[in-house]
Amino acid sequence: MNKIIPFYIDFNLKSLYYDSIKYRKKEECYRSKIKFINKNNSLQDILIQTDTVLLKDIIINENNEYYLKVGILSNQLYEFLFNLENIIKETVYNKSDEWFNIPSSKNIKEIYKTLFDSPLKLGETPCFNIKIPIANGCIKSKFFNPKGELISIKELCSNQKIKLILKVNSIKLYESNYLLDIYLYQLQLEKTEENEIQLNHVFEDSDEDIILTDSDSKILSIK
Secondary structure: OOOEEEOOOOOOHHHOEEOOOEEEOOOOEEEEEEEEEOOOOOEEOEEEEOOOEEEEEEEEOOOOOEEEEEEEOOHHHHHHHHHHHHHHHHHHHHHHHHHHOOOOOHHHHHOEOOOEEOOOOOOOOOEEEEEEOEEOOEEOOEEEOOOOOEEOHHHOEEOOEEEEEEEEEEEEEOOOOEEEEEEEEEEEEOOOOOOOEEOOOOOOHHHHOOOOOHHHOOOOOOO
């Protein structure tokens, strides 16, 4: 059974389990799945709940992938994500010889593609980008209003305060960079604010259909 880990719980990031590296032909990258070793010495998925963050935008990259851009409102959450990224960089550095028969080099750490967006102005809220998983044109993440009722992604607005459950999935290594594959599992809106602004992106009707695999079908309670 999967357990949600609040981000502020100081579990040992160095005890994360990394699966054997495998080549993903469809994505043209190598991937190592990441799991968490629990107290029973069993492997489980890593589901992490954030505290309140600020929805800034939904962005689409050059590969037509959707990302949720959120503003970080607490130093604790920023430090947690920063430390998580650092342990991933350290892991790739230490495993480069085992995985690719390449000696460890500082250059390996330098090609890491961060989750963070650097603030354009001093004092601006730091932001990070979380992937919204899509399969067959349908969004797999689940979205809820403050009452816990299922809603469409079309009902999201910028400047809303939200809480997230994130799934730490894998390390993905491409030809020229690598990244932490972490995606949005669930989102819940907090109380409606008057200064909400409608997001600019228009979503197809199919985006309202939330498709879940058997392993992802459980709705988790955000507290």
